[in-house]
Amino acid sequence: MRIKLIEDLPMATSAELYQLSWAIDQLLADPRRIVQARGQLHTGQQVRYLNWDDGKLRSARVVSMKDRRVTVLDDATRAHFTLPYAAIVPTESTASEASGASAEPSPPRPPPEIADRADFRVGQRVSFTDQHLQRRVGLIVRINQRTATLDCDGQTWRVAFGLLNHLVDV
Known part of the structure; x- marks a missing residue:
């Protein structure tokens, strides 16, 4: 360019x-x-x-x-x-x-890393976007080597850890 x-x-x-x-x-x-x-x-x-x-x-x-x-x-x-x-x-x-009421602005932090296997546990509620761009929410029922097995409204999904988002209650 x-x-x-x-x-x-x-x-x-x-x-x-x-x-x-x-x-x-x-x-x-x-x-x-x-x-x-x-x-x-x-x-x-x-x-x-x-x-x-x-x-x-x-x-x-x-x-x-x-x-x-x-x-x-x-x-x-x-x-x-x-x-x-x-x-x-x-x-x-x-x-x-x-930042604790400091008068001097802090430099911007780098974006956090993409989630991996260590960030998830069995029983956690997570969300992801499926292949039809629909937002799915599910419960982790198993942690595999590269994916998590989720139960989403009676359906079982295997999703890579990098595609999972922790649910945050607002």
């Missing part, structure tokens, strides 16, 4: 911009980034979010958090918006409260 600087973007071809868009979407959809973002948020927290219509940051409060998206209540319009975690910016005061 010949795009080296932001100033070159207006001169890029549509195919190059599409390729760049795909690469960014892949990075934003990385489960490690989503887990990291979820770790910084909680229900009722004051945050800012990027409004896609005008590109400005707006103030809002977290209403609910799902696997890949968060719902916020906009302070100005009192409207609910469901956004990807990448659109959320924790406020300065919230970030300092979480």
